[in-house]
Amino acid sequence: MKRFSITIAGGGSTFTPGIILMLLEHMDKLPIDQIKLYDNDEERQAIVAGACEILLKERAPEITFEATTDPEIAFTGIDFVMAHIRVGKYAMREKDEKIPLKYGVIGQETCGPGGIAYGMRSIGGVLEIVDYMEKYSPKAWMLNYSNPAAIVAEATRLLRPNSKILNICDMPIGIEELMASILGLSSRKEMEVKYYGLNHFGWWFDIRDKQGNDLLPALRKHVSKHGYVTADKSKQHADQSWNNTFAKAKDVQVLDPMTLPNTYLKYYFYSDYEVAHADPTYTRANEVMAGREKFVFGECKKIIENQTAEGTELHIDEHASYIVDLARAIAYNTKERMLLIVENNGSLLNFDSTAMVEVPCIVGSNGPEPLVMGEIPRFQKGLMEQQVAVEKLVVEAWHEQSYQKLWQALTLSKTVPSASVAKAILDDLMEVNQEFWPKLH
Template sequence: MKLTVVGGGSTYTPELVDGFARLRDTLPIEELVLVDPAEERLELVGGLARRIFARQGHGGRIVTTADLDRGVEGADAVLLQLRVGGQAAREQDETWPLECGCVGQETTGAGGLAKALRTVPVVLDIAERVRRTNPGAWIIDFTNPVGIVTRALLRAGHRAVGLCNVAIGLQRKFAGHLGVAPADVHLDHVGLNHLTWETGVRLGGPSGEDVLPKLLSGHGDTIAADLRLPRPLLDRLGVVPSYYLRYYYAHDEVVRELRTKPSRAAEVAAMERRLLDMYADPALDEKPALLAKRGGAYYSEAAVDLAAGLLGGSGSPYQVVNTYNAGTLPFLPDDAVIEVQATVGPTGVTPLPVPAVDPLFAGLMANVTAYEDLALDAALRGGRDRVFRALLAHPLIGQYAYADTLTDQLIAHNREHLTWA
């Protein structure tokens, strides 16, 4: 089995490699190819990756290359984890929206739209080259904004599934609270990427006992603290929202916080410099503890599970993925990309039935879906008016004066990445 990681020079790749090494019985990789145009950085990451495989007794071969076509040729699955513009572009996404009093974040609001506009054309070009070289390969997208990027891939006819680590992170935390194995926890997970709610927590599978009320009663304070939301809100909602819902439920509070501290991008950039120094040490043969602060917890486990399921291995039968709605949520278009539990197999993913969704959540999903439709249109066709319409539609913006100013800011900060600007 050959698996290719595009964006393999990421400082987070050793976490992924560690998961491939530990879970080799679930996903028996014979060749792992790390593709990245940043060759010096790629060699540092690739060197550590080879040492991790050796330390854990994995017999697979690790190849590094800047040649995308060579890297994806013959791959069974291609995992996308790229960041167009790097941390420098992310820092801009997180700062200029604050000037209008809007949240600055890399996957939602104006910053999220900027990332989508930079990313969608690049990902589609990569996917077309994968299709030319190896049309049978699965594309697993971990590149944010996952919902919009996955929708672009699916609309273009690619064999694509979107992946996020939010659900697996909550599964692991809930399992710890309940004192059970993570595999015993099944989430009733519903929404869009980075806009999800856990409406049930079941033991043993989709039809198991719902212990969410027990979980909120016994561990609500800890869960609320992790989400940085007030405990009474969780009690009133009766669900566990994704931590990204804080940008919606406490928008002004978040903006005040963001204005008084360094950006997350600046923190990550500093961390990446330290990590690369560590990776250069030929004695290092395991992922360093600092990597846990980089973000993306349990990404490797989620990626292994999904790839194994798609490639006929022993992945979990039910997994949270991003895929076409196809009638699962009747209040959204069939071609909306939703994030829900699904069965996973070599023929693809099929969402599980979802009970009726509370209008409080359904309304926000419908609003953000409309924004994502406009955002994808802007990413595919460009133009100031399309950017403005997407920003005006976003529930974190919504005022024409803000949308107008943010449109100019977005274009000014991203001109080098926008072929139409």
């Protein structure tokens, strides 16, 4: 049986140990020959890699392991690239969140000005990895879950139209796990969903069990009262800010009670509420740096110090097992049904055919086949058209190095109140992103 070679791009990420533990847990489904870590920050990656090497030696000594900053070594002889890069790291995420808040605009990682700033940093990084993969392993596939996924997906559509890249997001998967818990099901895989939207910007409109029974009414009733907060507390997030987001879904759902919303829509529908409840001195980036980042790097250093992973508190990112499902679908032509970010091309009948939409797809060895979700209602269509225009303008601004188009993108974002505020935010963001953005003119 073939064993697969995998490169994890963003090897120094706090998510890397959890991904590796998850891959080990699913070796029966996806046998692995080698794992390589690739990052352009050697120092940061060395800590994660040092711990992962010990962990693999103890739990799966048959897997070859290597960490490198050399693209040729990283991308030669591989089957899959699993990419979760963060250009500028959490230090820049903190600026993405805090600069807009100075102007009374939501500061968020993937939504509004923060997401646009992050997108301008991410595009070049993701395209670089695609190019390395295609140069050194032209038959490999890239499974990309780097944020902001919508902007990155539009960039690869426009600028690398023939690349073998699949863009996927774990947020709908996480919400579907909460739905399964609400219904008392053992897994989200017991549900078959219909969903349409953009990344971090979508709606479920049909959910059934494998026998075809309609599960939507029971879910709608729960969400209208509790959002996605579940009785099973183990399903809730460790960070209170996330549980507030799950609860806020009930206010988002009110706008279209017949559907179930993606949680991120709160930033567009209730941006005034979000700004009022944000701490401009301590944002989500600070929470992550003080929480997950400190914990993961602390655990990795402990493993290196003790030269054993015995008793480590690093845990499997079971939530990320969708990555194995995706790799398996490509490797074994399983025809798994999954939500992916793909070119619309007729999936949503009354929507821009070139828009990168998030819809259910059947995934096999030749990639995804989007399923037709039909026509979408006017309310969602209007919102989505505005947001797609923002995403396309950001990619064009990056490609053409156009200040004008980036200003237009920020002005058009539903989270920004005026062109003058958009300009003030843009100028501040430009100042701190000189090292990462193309030079705009």
